[in-house]
Amino acid sequence: MTRHTQTPAQSPTGSSGLRSPLRRLLFAGIAAAFTLPLLPFNANAADVNTTGLAVTDDVVQVGILHSVTGTMAISETGSVQAEKLAIKQINEMGGVLGRKIEFIQEDGASDWPTFAEKAKKLLVNDKVAAVFGCWTSASRKAVLPVFEQYNGMLYYPTFYEGLEESPNVIYTGQEATQQIIAGIDWVVKTKGAKTFYLLGSDYIWPRTSNKIARKHIEKLGLKVVGEEYYPLGHTQFNSVINKIRLRKPDVIYAIVVGGSNVAFYKQLKAAGIDMTKEKPALLTISVTEDEIRGIGGENIVGAYAAMKYFQSLPNDNNQAFVKAFKEMWGKDIVIGDVTQAAYLGPWLWKAAVEKAGSFDIDKVREASPGIELTTAPEGYVRIHKNHHLWSKTRIGLAKPDGQYEVVYETKELMEPDPFPEGYQ
Amino acid sequence: MFSGYTLGELGSILAMQGFAGLILFSVFVLMALGLAIIFGQMNVINMAHGEFMILGAYVTYLCSLFFQEYLPALFSVSFFVAMILAFIASGALGMFVEWALIRHLYKRPLDTLLATWGLSLVLQQSYRSIFGAREVGVTLPDWLLGAIDLTDFIQIPINGIFVMVLTALITVAVYFLMFRSSWGKQVRAVVQNRVMAGAVGINTERTDRMTFGIGCGIAGVAGSAFTMIGSTGPTAGQLYIVDTFLVVVFGGAASLLGTIASAFTISQAQSTIEFFMSGSMAKVITLLTVVGILMLRPQGLFTLKIRR
Numbered sequence: 001m002t003r004h005t006q007t008p009a010q011s012p013t014g015s016s017g018l019r020s021p022l023r024r025l026l027f028a029g030i031a032a033a034f035t036l037p038l039l040p041f042n043a044n045a046a047d048v049n050t051t052g053l054a055v056t057d058d059v060v061q062v063g064i065l066h067s068v069t070g071t072m073a074i075s076e077t078g079s080v081q082a083e084k085l086a087i088k089q090i091n092e093m094g095g096v097l098g099r100k101i102e103f104i105q106e107d108g109a110s111d112w113p114t115f116a117e118k119a120k121k122l123l124v125n126d127k128v129a130a131v132f133g134c135w136t137s138a139s140r141k142a143v144l145p146v147f148e149q150y151n152g153m154l155y156y157p158t159f160y161e162g163l164e165e166s167p168n169v170i171y172t173g174q175e176a177t178q179q180i181i182a183g184i185d186w187v188v189k190t191k192g193a194k195t196f197y198l199l200g201s202d203y204i205w206p207r208t209s210n211k212i213a214r215k216h217i218e219k220l221g222l223k224v225v226g227e228e229y230y231p232l233g234h235t236q237f238n239s240v241i242n243k244i245r246l247r248k249p250d251v252i253y254a255i256v257v258g259g260s261n262v263a264f265y266k267q268l269k270a271a272g273i274d275m276t277k278e279k280p281a282l283l284t285i286s287v288t289e290d291e292i293r294g295i296g297g298e299n300i301v302g303a304y305a306a307m308k309y310f311q312s313l314p315n316d317n318n319q320a321f322v323k324a325f326k327e328m329w330g331k332d333i334v335i336g337d338v339t340q341a342a343y344l345g346p347w348l349w350k351a352a353v354e355k356a357g358s359f360d361i362d363k364v365r366e367a368s369p370g371i372e373l374t375t376a377p378e379g380y381v382r383i384h385k386n387h388h389l390w391s392k393t394r395i396g397l398a399k400p401d402g403q404y405e406v407v408y409e410t411k412e413l414m415e416p417d418p419f420p421e422g423y424q
Numbered sequence: 425m426f427s428g429y430t431l432g433e434l435g436s437i438l439a440m441q442g443f444a445g446l447i448l449f450s451v452f453v454l455m456a457l458g459l460a461i462i463f464g465q466m467n468v469i470n471m472a473h474g475e476f477m478i479l480g481a482y483v484t485y486l487c488s489l490f491f492q493e494y495l496p497a498l499f500s501v502s503f504f505v506a507m508i509l510a511f512i513a514s515g516a517l518g519m520f521v522e523w524a525l526i527r528h529l530y531k532r533p534l535d536t537l538l539a540t541w542g543l544s545l546v547l548q549q550s551y552r553s554i555f556g557a558r559e560v561g562v563t564l565p566d567w568l569l570g571a572i573d574l575t576d577f578i579q580i581p582i583n584g585i586f587v588m589v590l591t592a593l594i595t596v597a598v599y600f601l602m603f604r605s606s607w608g609k610q611v612r613a614v615v616q617n618r619v620m621a622g623a624v625g626i627n628t629e630r631t632d633r634m635t636f637g638i639g640c641g642i643a644g645v646a647g648s649a650f651t652m653i654g655s656t657g658p659t660a661g662q663l664y665i666v667d668t669f670l671v672v673v674f675g676g677a678a679s680l681l682g683t684i685a686s687a688f689t690i691s692q693a694q695s696t697i698e699f700f701m702s703g704s705m706a707k708v709i710t711l712l713t714v715v716g717i718l719m720l721r722p723q724g725l726f727t728l729k730i731r732r
Contacts, residue, residue: 069549071659073557202704230703233663235654236451238444238584239698239706245577246437259663262559262655270581270653272571294559294655298569402561 048097049359054127060099060359062087062346063106063122065133065143070110071258076135078290079157079342080105081329083132086346089324096350097359104128112142119143123150129359130155132345135338137161137204144169151361155345158338159285159307161208162418167365170348171388171416173341174308176209178414179285182393183306184216186408187251191281195225197249199240199256202229206255209285212420213253225249230256235263241271244280252282261291265299275302275398288336289402297402309340309378310396310404321377334402340377347373348383380413388416436577445695447584450591451653452687455664456671457598458643460683463672465602465615466635467533468526471540473668474661475547476640479517480510480647481656482555485562492563500565507590507648514644519637526636527629530618544661551658559657568652583652590649594642595684601638602680611635615678674714676724686725690714 045057054061064083066076087101095101104126106118115134122128123146130153134140137160147154147168154169162175187193196217200206206229214224225247228240237260244252256264268275268282275282282303289311292300311322311334321343325335348371353359356367369385382390390413396404455477462470470476487506491499521543529536568586571579602608610631613621622628647661654660667690675686690710697706718724 068557069552071662073552074559074657074659077557228702228704231707234703234707235650235663236448236695238447238581239441239695240703242437242440242444243699245440259559259655259657259660263653266583266653267581269569270571270583272573272579272581290558293561294657296561296563298563 048357049129051360051362052127053129053359053361055099055129055359058099059102060096061102061104061126061128062349063126063128063131063133064103065106065108065115065118065122065131066135067108067110067139068105069107072108072110072135072139074258074294075290075338076108078336078339079133079135081333082157082325082335082339082343083345085325085328086343088328090346090350096353097357101346108133108139112138115139116142116146119146119152119154120150123147123152128152129353129361130349130364132157132342132349134158140164140169153349153361153364155342155349157342157345159341161205162420163208165386165388165418167387168361169387170345170368170383171418172344172348173338173389174391174393174414175388175416175418176205176212177417177420178308178391178393179306180209180213181216182410182414183283183285183304183395184213184220184253186306186395187281187283187304188220188222190408191250191278193222193250193281195223195247195249196251196253197225197244197247197280198227198253199244200229201232201234201255201257201260203232206257206286209255210253215422230260232258232260234260237264237267238271241268241273245271245273249280252280254282254284255286256284257286261287262294262296265295265303269299275300277302287398288338289334289404290336290339292398292402293334297398297400300398301400303398304407305396305398305404306393307337307396308391308393309337310394310406311335312396312403313378313394313406315377315379317375317379318377344373344376344381344389347375352383382413384416386416386418388418390415433577436575439578441695441699443580443584445692447581447587448691448695449688450584450588451650452667452671452691453595453684454587454591454646454649455643455668456675456683456687457594457680458639458641458646459668460672460675460677460680461598461602461642462636462639463669464677464679464683465611466530466632466639467615468529468636469533469537469540470639471537471665472521472544472547473643474663474665475544475551476514476518476643476661477647477650477664478551478656478658478661479514479547480507480644481562481651481660482551482560483510483513483644484648484651485555485560485656488563500567503565503568503648507645510644510648511641512644514647515637515641518640518643519633521640522633522636527632530632548658548661555658557658559655559660562651562656564652586652587649590645594645598642598680607631607634670711670714674718674724676726679724679726682724682726689725 045055049055066080067073087103091100108115122131132155134156135158140156155172156169157172159173159179198210200210217224284305287305351371352364352367356363368383372382374380384390393410393414394406395408397407399405459473462468484506487509488502491502525539568583571581573579610626614628614631618628671687672683675682694706694710697709
């Protein structure tokens with residue numbers, strides 16, 4: 001209230017403050033006169049933004065929040081690149097509601113409190129209309145209270161363990177059941193697998209995923225002959241490889257992540273376990289093309305991965321996406337599942353904003369369920385009312401050149417089910 | 425868990441597991457030797473040890489790229505060249521760091537902890553800026569891949585044997601350097617009494633620089649060898665640093681023999697427990713045991729008997 005009583009005399013910038021809006025209006029008028037024939041509809045900023053977000057008549061600001069330094073930079077770089085590509089393409093098509101997207105990039109620095117702090121900065125200081133970011137579940141859990149308190153919108157790209165559904169997050173990666181159930185059904189059907197050895201890094205995602213896997217395997221009447229976890233960053237897997245050899249499972253189900261991944265596959269290969277042979281088959285949900293770069297194609301050839309996207313998908317959307325991605329970021333770059341999911345974020349947000357006719361977070365949230373993308377590189381996707389995506393699950397066979405060959409895809413879209421009954 | 429196996433199968437599993445323990449032992453010794461020299465002999469807590477290792481790994485990566493591009497015919501020996509270059513690169517960086525940073529801190533050993541930790545952050549970010557945040561894949565010569573099949577059941581990883589042989593060679597070399605060469609005598613003299621060593625004409629500054637350089641150089645060779653079994657990325661050095669300090673401290677910092685004995689104990693304990701329990705539990709039990717023993721015997725397994 002006190003703000004309204006302020007007179008120009010109290011404010012030294014008062015006089016120039018009077019002039020500049022006038023000038024801006026003039027410029028805006030000229031600009032509008034030029035753009036009017038091009039853009040059929042460019043609603044007044046006040047109408048499409050009633051909550052004070054960083055939206056002007058020609059620009060809307062969004063946030064990108066990933067780690068570009070620290071341990072996780074290795075994984076999150078691809079997501080940043082994909083989000084920037086999507087934003088660039090959307091701008092080339094005329095932006096969102098006639099406004100160009102500008103992004104403010106913040107670095108979470110692989111540190112969860114930093115993520116929360118930067119999320120608050122983006123929402124409170126910058127008032128961004130949406131945030132594309134986070135990678136690990138830990139970082140998402142850290143920013144979640146911030147997004148719920150200040151009512152922001154987060155587009156989260158990583159496949160993850162599920163058990164979460166926030167009105168302030170759109171999950172563009174798969175949750176665990178989508179990845180796991182289709183993968184196990186496939187390996188049972190085509191490889192006649194009867195026994196499984198579950199293996200993972202020791203934190204929430206592998207543990208929850210293996211829990212779901214075990215339930216499903218036992219529901220099918222098959223057997224888990226071993227299940228174990230190694231600390232993050234573990235580099236010596238010879239003992240577990242011996243145990244695998246002893247139990248002779250039909251399938252090694254591996255959810256190892258990070259630097260451990262490289263050590264695990266190199267040592268598996270060195271120990272003479274040949275995944276190109278009939279048995280044991282190796283099925284993973286944690287190795288994308290990105291990880292294979294570090295592991296080396298020759299060390300993982302013959303393994304199967306269950307996820308929703310592979311760079312080698314032959315459809316036209318994907319061909320165009322891969323081409324654009326390489327043009328922007330270099331021809332040697334590879335694109336993994338999460339990178340593609342991150343690419344979907346800005347597009348899904350654009351579609352929701354246009355459907356709502358507004359940048360208001362509440363209206364975007366209301367408009368989001370049912371939003372579909374026919375142009376997604378992975379093919380058709382649709383937002384479920386639980387804020388996850390309907391998507392197909394595919395099985396890829398790792399080749400020596402570090403790419404996957406898609407050997408199977410589910411006929412139907414898999415329904416996202418973050419709280420699976422009977423699996424907990 | 426052993427029901428349904430023949431005696432022969434059990435025997436081979438035991439043999440394989442013993443071998444897994446030996447590989448782990450070699451890996452521990454290899455990563456700890458450099459630190460044992462620097463921490464044990466110079467009392468410098470080098471938190472950047474892992475980053476010196478990763479420098480070696482990146483040198484190996486560059487070397488394998490170079491050979492693939494320009495000398496594909498000689499690719500099978502590229503790994504040896506890479507290890508020598510890794511030693512030189514890490515050693516040179518070590519000597520530079522000693523000159524620029526460490527030598528000012530000899531009287532404040534605890535401050536070396538902070539200084540080298542800062543150095544490790546600087547190095548990590550430099551690797552990230554130069555080589556990118558992603559891990560790089562090091563292509564290895566074919567002869568280093570795969571396993572030797574002794575029987576249907578016993579398969580010995582070739583890179584494991586390679587690491588073992590390399591560790592043995594480097595250990596012997598370090599032993600001769602430290603205990604049979606005049607340089608080693610100088611190092612030990614400086615450690616025991618810096619002022620006195622200076623007074624009898626030993627160039628203590630040069631000795632320090634060489635010692636630090638050689639410690640870092642060995643770290644580089646270790647990093648080079650670990651491209652066979654682990655990852656090469658800006659922060660991969662962090663994966664090794666805890667185990668390295670554990671081995672050196674547990675063994676009794678000043679004793680090379682202690683380092684070897686402690687590496688053997690920890691590796692055998694860990695790989696045995698790992699076989700019967702899950703990996704995380706094995707780590708917990710190993711760490712608890714080490715903590716327990718260190719509480720009873722704070723000086724570590726072996727100590728040097730010197731009058732101070």
